[in-house]
Amino acid sequence: MVPGANITHLTRKILDFLEKVEDKAGFLNFFLKKEVQADIVRTILRDPEGFGSPRLGAGQKVLLEFVSANPTGPLTIAHGRQAAFGEALARILSFSGYSVTKEYYHNDAGRQIRLLGQSLQARYEQLQGKKLALPEEGYQGEYLVDIARKIKDVPPEQPDFFEKVAVEEISRGIREDLARFGVSFDSFISEQIFHHQGEVDKVLKDLEKSGYLYSSEGAIWFRSTAFGDDKDRVLVKSDGSLTYLAPDIAYHRFKIKRGYDLIIDILGPDHHGYVKRLKAAVAALGFPPEKLHIIIVQLTTLYRGKEKLRMSTRAGEFITLKQLMEEVGPDAAKFFFLFRRAESHLDFDLEVAKKQSLENPVYYLQYAHVRMLHINQYAAQQGFSPEECLQADGALLKEAEEINLLKELAVFPGVIEHISRSLEVHLLAEYLLSLAKLFHSYYQRHRVISENRLLSLARLALVRAVHAVFSRSLKLLNISLPERM
RNA sequence: GCGCCUGUAGCUCAGCUGGAUAGAGCAAUGGGCUUCGAACCCAGAGGUCGCGCGUUCAAAUCGCGCCAGGCGCGCCA
Numbered sequence: 001m002v003p004g005a006n007i008t009h010l011t012r013k014i015l016d017f018l019e020k021v022e023d024k025a026g027f028l029n030f031f032l033k034k035e036v037q038a039d040i041v042r043t044i045l046r047d048p049e050g051f052g053s054p055r056l057g058a059g060q061k062v063l064l065e066f067v068s069a070n071p072t073g074p075l076t077i078a079h080g081r082q083a084a085f086g087e088a089l090a091r092i093l094s095f096s097g098y099s100v101t102k103e104y105y106h107n108d109a110g111r112q113i114r115l116l117g118q119s120l121q122a123r124y125e126q127l128q129g130k131k132l133a134l135p136e137e138g139y140q141g142e143y144l145v146d147i148a149r150k151i152k153d154v155p156p157e158q159p160d161f162f163e164k165v166a167v168e169e170i171s172r173g174i175r176e177d178l179a180r181f182g183v184s185f186d187s188f189i190s191e192q193i194f195h196h197q198g199e200v201d202k203v204l205k206d207l208e209k210s211g212y213l214y215s216s217e218g219a220i221w222f223r224s225t226a227f228g229d230d231k232d233r234v235l236v237k238s239d240g241s242l243t244y245l246a247p248d249i250a251y252h253r254f255k256i257k258r259g260y261d262l263i264i265d266i267l268g269p270d271h272h273g274y275v276k277r278l279k280a281a282v283a284a285l286g287f288p289p290e291k292l293h294i295i296i297v298q299l300t301t302l303y304r305g306k307e308k309l310r311m312s313t314r315a316g317e318f319i320t321l322k323q324l325m326e327e328v329g330p331d332a333a334k335f336f337f338l339f340r341r342a343e344s345h346l347d348f349d350l351e352v353a354k355k356q357s358l359e360n361p362v363y364y365l366q367y368a369h370v371r372m373l374h375i376n377q378y379a380a381q382q383g384f385s386p387e388e389c390l391q392a393d394g395a396l397l398k399e400a401e402e403i404n405l406l407k408e409l410a411v412f413p414g415v416i417e418h419i420s421r422s423l424e425v426h427l428l429a430e431y432l433l434s435l436a437k438l439f440h441s442y443y444q445r446h447r448v449i450s451e452n453r454l455l456s457l458a459r460l461a462l463v464r465a466v467h468a469v470f471s472r473s474l475k476l477l478n479i480s481l482p483e484r485m
Numbered sequence: 486g487c488g489c490c491u492g493u494a495g496c497u498c499a500g501c502u503g504g505a506u507a508g509a510g511c512a513a514u515g516g517g518c519u520u521c522g523a524a525c526c527c528a529g530a531g532g533u534c535g536c537g538c539g540u541u542c543a544a545a546u547c548g549c550g551c552c553a554g555g556c557g558c559g560c561c562a
Contacts, residue, residue: 027505070562112562137561219560230488237560244562272489273557298490299556340498343490345555347497352511359497359511360524367524378521422502430499433509444517444526463521485524 037406038394038458041465044409045390048468054417057098063255064090066266067178067185068105071170072116073141075177078268080321081346082297084337084478086266087183088425091476096420098262104185105251108167109192110244115139116170117163123148124162143170177321181330182478194250200242203250203285204235212284222249227280227289249281256287264293264423272296295423297342303349328353331479332362338477339429361433365474368436369481372467375448379460382449392461393454401442402459405466408435412469416476425477432473439466 019031044051066086069079090100107113119138123145126132134140147169156162178184194200204220207213212223218238222245225232235246255263263282267274275296279289302309302319309319324333332353339361340346352359397406415431418424448459474481 024505072562107562110562217560221560234560239560241560243560269490269556270562271557275489296490301555344498345491349497352497361510363524364510367522371522371525375521382521426499430509437509440525441527443521444523447521449521485522 034398034403035395037403037410038397040406040410041392041394041397041461042390044465044468045461048465048472051468052413052416052472053095053097054413054420055097056417056420057093057096060098060261061259062093062098062100062262062264063103063258063260064093064100064264064266065103065105065255067183068107069174070107070112071167071174072112072139073170074143075174075321076318077300077302077321077324077348078297080181080324080333081300081337082266082268083178083181083183083321084334085295085297085342085425088334088338088428088477089264089266089423091478092416092419092425092428095476096416098420101187101260102185103187103189106171106188106190108171108190109195109247113163113167116144116166117160120144120148120166121156121162124151124156127152143173177325180325181321181334182480189251189254191247191251194247194254199250199254200247203253204246207249207284210284222277222281222284224277224280224284227283229276229280233277245277245281248278249285252278252282252287252292253285256282256285262291262293263287264295266295266297269296269298293423295342298345300337300346300348303347303351305349305351324350331481332360334477334479335362335365335429338479339426339433341424341426363485364440365432365436366481366485368439369467369470369474370483370485371443372439372463372470373483375443375460375463376467379449379456382456384449384457384460386464388457389461389464392458394458394461396455396458397462399442399446401438401445402462404438405435405442405462408438409465409469412473428473428477432470432477435466435470435473439463439470 017032017036019033021031022029064086067075067079067083069075075083086102090102094100115135115138118135119140122132122134122138127148144166147166150169151165158164204213207222212226213235214221214223219234220236221232222235223232233245234243235249236242252263265278275294278294279292282292283289321333327350336348336353337346353362354360397403412431415427419427446459448463449456
């Protein structure tokens with residue numbers, strides 16, 4: 001409102017919505033009229049799919065890179081948490097009007113891949129009866145034995161035969177696990193293309209031209225301290241080979257070149273030393289570093305009751321995402337991953353996630369969902385139609401539990417907007433639990449369908465609105481619920 | 486030694502762009518089913534917000550210093 005505009009008119013408009021204003025403890029409290037609050041029900045029912053979408057993205061392009069697990073072994077629960085988080089974040093940002101690309105960076109080059117190939121070769125030759133030891137620091141997991149069995153009758157032709165087979169087989173497994181987990185990607189980027197197309201060399205030359213490279217002790221260094229890093233970083237080692245950072249800078253330039261307004265990297269905790277140098281790299285390439293968001297998803301510690309499950313990737317002893325899905329199911333796994341802040345360490349108790357009891361919040365949500373479905377079914381039997389609900393009289397909703405639900409529904413768009421800005425996905429899971437709690441409380445105290453047809457209709461409309469927001473939230477979190485328990 | 490994350494009820498955790506009496510679930514205590522599913526609900530109880538100093542009218546929230554736990558720390562990826 002501009003100064004000098006018609007204030008009295010505005011004031012009257014505002015007063016139309018207000019029941020009362022109170023002055024308490026130094027705060028002014030404004031109370032909305034009940035019918036204004038109840039309006040939210042009609043707003044939702046008119047557009048159940050679109051309600052709550054803040055449109056703040058306004059078509060801005062976001063690149064979201066996540067999981068990006070090296071094809072050297074199956075996905076672990078750490079990847080699972082990142083996958084659940086990334087997929088949910090992508091869905092929420094899309095809902096907020098951003099145009100989101102989900103990308104997986106395929107690390108299919110370098111020393112680790114050579115080690116992988118050698119490890120597979122060792123397993124292969126062991127099957128031929130030769131006693132060939134695994135390379136030092138090689139991959140010891142059983143999964144390589146399984147792959148070796150598949151190819152035991154195939155004679156190796158190319159020198160990179162084992163590398164290729166290993167990467168291919170493991171990648172296929174990764175894609176299967178992701179698909180089963182309900183996580184999909186719009187693009188897979190292979191590290192090899194940056195080498196083959198000379199992009200790594202090009203980006204090094206450009207950085208050199210800009211004066212951010214220098215030679216020392218036989219190596220080529222990136223002056224990342226110019227952008228706030230703790231120390232400069234080697235890009236080309238003294239033996240002439242590249243460090244991991246070099247292709248990664250080329251990859252980030254590729255991200256920038258495609259014209260994204262926002263670049264989000266979701267990384268595991270083993271990469272948090274990497275944040276500053278990536279930001280430095282991006283800044284050196286001329287991209288505003290504050291538009292690169294790096295989210296570190298912290299570790300998950302698995303428990304089986306009191307027992308802490310120790311894991312070691314090197315020794316090949318770890319719980320895979322696949323095993324987790326088989327044991328507790330994809331939906332329970334996702335919910336446990338998503339209702340804690342990403343940067344918090346997560347204690348995940350397999351026993352609790354499997355338990356069909358109060359300790360498991362997944363069942364709390366399912367139960368709310370099922371109750372809402374049953375009310376709808378019962379209402380249909382009693383002759384209520386969804387179209388009728390649009391005519392419901394919101395002013396009939398006067399119970400405290402009804403007002404609480406109305407308020408919670410009204411908050412939903414703000415929750416989505418907040419998450420879209422802060423990237424804190426767990427807030428949606430919290431919201432969902434809170435909505436479920438209010439609903440259970442309401443259900444317990446008040447009958448929706450009664451002899452009073454008008455009141456029944458108003459309450460049914462409320463329940464349908466709650467269910468719309470409830471379902472929407474679950475879809476955004478990529479969690480499905482059974483219709484029966 | 487340095488960096489990042491964490492420290493809030495017995496347990497697991499929200500709250501941390503500073504604002505009213507610090508919240509939830511589980512566990513524990515007491516109560517509630519003739520009616521849309523009680524896998525639910527209600528009530529009371531449970532706290533030096535790790536410790537100290539500072540900034541502020543106001544600090545769980547911001548700053549500094551400690552203490553404790555986790556992770557990372559390379560011309561590894």
